[in-house]
Amino acid sequence: MKPLVKLSFAFALVAAVVGARADEVQVAVAANFTAPMKEIAAAFEKETGHKVQAAYGATGKFYAQIANGAPFEALLAADDATPTKLVAQGLAVKGTQFTYAIGTLVLWSTKPGFVDDQGKVLAKGTFEKLAIANPKTAPYGAAAMQVLTGLKLLDQVSPKFVTGENIAQAFQFVSTGNAQLGFVALSQVMKDGKIADGSAWIVPGKLHKSIRQDAVVLTKGKDNPAVAALMAYLKGKQAQAIIQAYGYQI
Amino acid sequence: MPLSDSDLQSIWLTLRLATVVTTILLFLGTPVAWWLARTRSRWKGPIGAVVALPLVLPPSVLGFYLLVAMGPHGPVGQLTQALGLGLLPFTFWGLVVASVFYSLPFMVQPVQNAFEAIGDRPLEVAATLRASPLDAFFSVALPLAAPGFLTAGILTFAHTVGEFGVVLMIGGNIPGVTRVASVQIYDHVEAMEYSDAHRLAAILLIFSFLVLLALYLWRPNPKNT
Numbered sequence: 001m002k003p004l005v006k007l008s009f010a011f012a013l014v015a016a017v018v019g020a021r022a023d024e025v026q027v028a029v030a031a032n033f034t035a036p037m038k039e040i041a042a043a044f045e046k047e048t049g050h051k052v053q054a055a056y057g058a059t060g061k062f063y064a065q066i067a068n069g070a071p072f073e074a075l076l077a078a079d080d081a082t083p084t085k086l087v088a089q090g091l092a093v094k095g096t097q098f099t100y101a102i103g104t105l106v107l108w109s110t111k112p113g114f115v116d117d118q119g120k121v122l123a124k125g126t127f128e129k130l131a132i133a134n135p136k137t138a139p140y141g142a143a144a145m146q147v148l149t150g151l152k153l154l155d156q157v158s159p160k161f162v163t164g165e166n167i168a169q170a171f172q173f174v175s176t177g178n179a180q181l182g183f184v185a186l187s188q189v190m191k192d193g194k195i196a197d198g199s200a201w202i203v204p205g206k207l208h209k210s211i212r213q214d215a216v217v218l219t220k221g222k223d224n225p226a227v228a229a230l231m232a233y234l235k236g237k238q239a240q241a242i243i244q245a246y247g248y249q250i
Numbered sequence: 251m252p253l254s255d256s257d258l259q260s261i262w263l264t265l266r267l268a269t270v271v272t273t274i275l276l277f278l279g280t281p282v283a284w285w286l287a288r289t290r291s292r293w294k295g296p297i298g299a300v301v302a303l304p305l306v307l308p309p310s311v312l313g314f315y316l317l318v319a320m321g322p323h324g325p326v327g328q329l330t331q332a333l334g335l336g337l338l339p340f341t342f343w344g345l346v347v348a349s350v351f352y353s354l355p356f357m358v359q360p361v362q363n364a365f366e367a368i369g370d371r372p373l374e375v376a377a378t379l380r381a382s383p384l385d386a387f388f389s390v391a392l393p394l395a396a397p398g399f400l401t402a403g404i405l406t407f408a409h410t411v412g413e414f415g416v417v418l419m420i421g422g423n424i425p426g427v428t429r430v431a432s433v434q435i436y437d438h439v440e441a442m443e444y445s446d447a448h449r450l451a452a453i454l455l456i457f458s459f460l461v462l463l464a465l466y467l468w469r470p471n472p473k474n475t
Contacts, residue, residue: 061440129340134423136441162340162422165440173422177322178339 024051025226026071028062030078030213031168032103032140032185036246037076043242044233050226058166060137066091066218073221074230076100076213078167079139083216096217100234101248103211104186105143110177110198119201121181122153130160131173131182140167143208144183150207186247193245213248257450259426260434267342267430268410271349272357275406276399278350279357284387286358287365302355309352309415316348317420340422345430348416356405364398365391401465408461411454 029037034056041052055062059078066072066086075092077083080099086092107122109115121127133141141163148154162179164170167188174182186202189195215234221227233239240250253261286298304312319326320338327337338344368391376386392399414432421428423437431450438447 058440060442064440064442067442128336129422131422134437134440136437162424165418165423165436169419172317173339176317177327178317178320178337179422 023049023226024053025073025221025224025230026053027055027074027076027227027230028066028070028072029054029056029076030059030062031056031138031166032078032187033076033101033213034168035187036101036242036248039242040234040239043238044230048226048229048233050229052230056168058134058137059139060134061166071220072218073224073227074215074217076215076234077139078103078211078213080212080214083214086216086218090219092216092218093222096231097214098216098231098235099212100215100239101213101243101250103140103143103213104205104247104249105140105147105183105203105208105211106186106189106195107181107201107203108174108184108189108195108198109181109200110175111180112197112199115181115199115201117201119151119203121201122148122151122157125156125160127180128160129162129173129179129181130157131162131164131170131179131184133164133167133170133183138164138166138170139211139213140183140185141170143203143211146208147183147203190245190247193247253449253453254446256425256429257431257434257446260429260431260450261453263342263426263429264411264431267345267349268407270346271353271410272403272407274346274350275353275357276403279354279402279406280361283358283361284365284391286362301358304352305355309413310419312348312352313416313419316344316351316416320344320347320420339420340424340428342427344420345417345428348420349410349413352413352416353406353409356409357402360398360402360405361395364395364401367398368394400468404461404465408458412458 037054037056041054044050045052055072059082062070062072062075062077063082063086066075067089075083075086080097083092083097087094087097107115107119109121109127115121122130132144135141135145145154148157162173164173167185170182171184171188173179174184183203189198189200215231217227217231243250282297282301286294286301317339318324320330321327322331322337330336330338338347372390372394373386376390377383381389412432413430414436417428417430417433418436421430421433423429423433429437431454435447435450435454438444438450
């Protein structure tokens, strides 16, 4: 038993030391922003020497985790409602919220030519499964629902829904070919300024509420200078160039 | 407070899945267990290890491989499409296939132990009484291994009820088709509907406890398994 106690003590010590390093940022990032965030984090680390520890997932899940004491210091959400709510509840720092990107929804298939540039394939119904992100927790899922409701297609296509836990899983359902179609984020299918493969309909922004993606400093990251540095970096030219290359607006 | 319709639907679906999987595994797992218990082949080790894999593999590994294998470009997906069955992910039968893999060791291992505990002697005696191997299997081995079957059946059923990760990865969360109770709870938690989550979670907790309690009370002597 004794060596075990010693060992766990050593681990606790290591954890405490690592945790206390001020130049590390624990940031929760919306799943749709995974690819650009990896690029931004690499550039940020290179330039500042700070280290970014990013977790990627559904914004709604991060909210629940933060409300229950998760150790995140900043949140890059997929919407603006969640950061606003966190500020109102005292879980995020007032005055630090800003829009880092405006997301674009696409209807995407891996099959070339399957999706037309008007999205008429939705009404035709020549598909078996339509992947969306969980509209209750993922803003891109909610936007997809608004689009379908607006086009009066919701009742027609909802029996074909397969729901991903977040936008990354919706993408995975389509990319493995198990769903023929799916509503995903443009950032997931865009590479070097164009759709990397398959076919896609870039959903006009007027068909859904704009997906304003806000970042906010969380209460736990209030005194960490690396958090402030990351937020500043996100507003800078280099980060914005990366963000735009993935099809976001700023 | 009563359960919502969608909660009830998820419980019913879960029970249906567990029943189908347990039934299939009774027929599929028994010959495997019999072979593993009786064979002296050098394949016993490797096959036994493959059967036990789901005990140690993360559900994400199994879920990922199944999603790719059952997809339109995977070997299983091409087979099911060629047979006119369509694709398995996001269907009830897709979950059944996945759960059969996932719960395999829970069926095979207790039954194998029960068969091994019988030893050679009763079967030899049966042979001297001119029982054919098949006859000896059905009238000697099966009755003697009955407690092992009960344990295996209960464990398989309970383990399928408790399945989550694999279902999340290949299910697509479709109400009444693939949204089982564990996924429904996850959905409630994600959406911060904590009181809904509590109700369903408590039911599963009590169910699991009762199943295990029954198993331990009914099995006074561990040698019987």
